[in-house]
Amino acid sequence: MDDVSDLQQNLSSGRAPCRVRRCSLNYCLIIRIVRSVVFGLLVILVAVYLGHLLYTAEIKSCVEGLKEKFMLVKERCQHPCTGNDGGEDFVLTNEAGRVDEQHIRYLVRQVVNEYEVDRTGMTDFAMGALGGQVLSTPNTQTYAQSKGPSTILEPCNLPGDCWAFAGKSGSVVIRLFAKIVVTNVTLEHISRDLSPNGIASAPSIFSMVGLEDPEASTGHNFGSFVYNDNGPPLQTFPVRFTFVPPFEYIKVDFQDNHGHDDFTCIYRIRFHGRRSDKPIRTDRLPPLEET
Numbered sequence: 001m002d003d004v005s006d007l008q009q010n011l012s013s014g015r016a017p018c019r020v021r022r023c024s025l026n027y028c029l030i031i032r033i034v035r036s037v038v039f040g041l042l043v044i045l046v047a048v049y050l051g052h053l054l055y056t057a058e059i060k061s062c063v064e065g066l067k068e069k070f071m072l073v074k075e076r077c078q079h080p081c082t083g084n085d086g087g088e089d090f091v092l093t094n095e096a097g098r099v100d101e102q103h104i105r106y107l108v109r110q111v112v113n114e115y116e117v118d119r120t121g122m123t124d125f126a127m128g129a130l131g132g133q134v135l136s137t138p139n140t141q142t143y144a145q146s147k148g149p150s151t152i153l154e155p156c157n158l159p160g161d162c163w164a165f166a167g168k169s170g171s172v173v174i175r176l177f178a179k180i181v182v183t184n185v186t187l188e189h190i191s192r193d194l195s196p197n198g199i200a201s202a203p204s205i206f207s208m209v210g211l212e213d214p215e216a217s218t219g220h221n222f223g224s225f226v227y228n229d230n231g232p233p234l235q236t237f238p239v240r241f242t243f244v245p246p247f248e249y250i251k252v253d254f255q256d257n258h259g260h261d262d263f264t265c266i267y268r269i270r271f272h273g274r275r276s277d278k279p280i281r282t283d284r285l286p287p288l289e290e291t
Contacts, residue, residue, distance in 0.1 A: 050158055050194060120186055120236060124270040128153035131177030135214050140170035143263040152266045159190050162265040168257045173214050179248040180273040186236040187227050188268040200259040202229050210247035229258045246276055
């Protein structure tokens with residue numbers, strides 16, 4: 001017992017043998033390493049789980065779209081006819097009321113190919129991988145520790161994979177990879193199901209202007225739009241007004257968000273239309289749904 005007391009006194013007074021002190025230091029170092037490894041593993045597991053949830057949500061969205069298209073195919077199969085439909089003819093078999101299997105495969109392939117185009121069925125003329133560029137962010141300050149503005153032209157995968165600017169309002173000038181007649185704009189935010197703190201940083205009101213020159217102060221007003229925070233993560237809006245000339249440069253003004261005072265997050269924005277040197281009428285497009 002006297003030896004144990006002496007050892008305790010030596011440890012407390014710092015006069016312990018070097019071997020004992022070294023063991024104590026090694027033990028503390030091992031504890032720190034174990035804690036760091038465990039924390040790193042937890043972070044990886046959380047990231048993998050969130051990625052799985054997002055991937056599942058995207059798959060569900062695609063499946064719903066495919067169901068609608070397959071219902072159309074089913075309707076056509078139940079009421080077969082000869083003639084031209086979208087540039088392709090139905091080919092009937094000898095048995096009345098049945099459609100040729102080869103044509104069914106063509107229709108299915110057409111449906112799948114359509115939804116492989118970025119879940120909208122429309123080309124994104126602002127996609128960074130195809131040549132779209134963010135030219136400037138007038139009077140807009142990127143929020144601390146945020147990714148750059150070019151992030152909004154790329155597919156987003158995880159919460160936080162966005163461009164955040166300070167405050168509730170900001171602007172961005174985008175160069176499309178081709179001069180197009182703009183017919184629709186798509187704004188995407190993270191799903192509410194994947195954000196435990198809500199999506200108050202999502203933009204609510206935004207407008208867009210077509211520019212002849214990226215430095216121009218005025219241009220063609222495509223209208224204002226409202227992103228519904230209770231709607232789907234991916235929301236597409238038809239542009240307003242009947243006269244739409246082709247543009248290569250577009251300025252987007254985000255005017256408000258859904259309640260976050262510090263910053264606004266933009267995950268992705270897309271512009272759809274067709275290459276043309278002539279304006280088209282868009283007055284037959286469905287009106288915007290105001291919220």
